[in-house]
Amino acid sequence: MMYGDGWGMGWMLIMLVLWGVLTAGVVWVAVRWAQGSASRGGGPVQQASALEILDRRFAAGEIDAASYDEARVRLAGPGPGRP
Numbered sequence: 001m002m003y004g005d006g007w008g009m010g011w012m013l014i015m016l017v018l019w020g021v022l023t024a025g026v027v028w029v030a031v032r033w034a035q036g037s038a039s040r041g042g043g044p045v046q047q048a049s050a051l052e053i054l055d056r057r058f059a060a061g062e063i064d065a066a067s068y069d070e071a072r073v074r075l076a077g078p079g080p081g082r083p
Helices: 008-038 050-059 065-076
Strands: none
Touching: 050 065
16 A cells, blocks of 8 residues: 555655664764763873872872882882892
8 A cells, every 4th residue: 555655655764764864973973072071182091100199199198108108119110229
């Protein structure tokens, strides 16, 4: 059975494809926006170095001076004159 001029199913298929493309576009934009806002400025996220983390923990009072000094020596690694 045909409805109207025979384009009923054709228009339905075209509308379904258009809605699918529109939905995919909105999802793509949302994902790209979320990735951009996570990196704060569009660039790659920089990781803090171990010494920066150690300095922050000492400044916040999470570790004492003896632990801080010991960790700095360990992070510095063997240097000239040290085994």
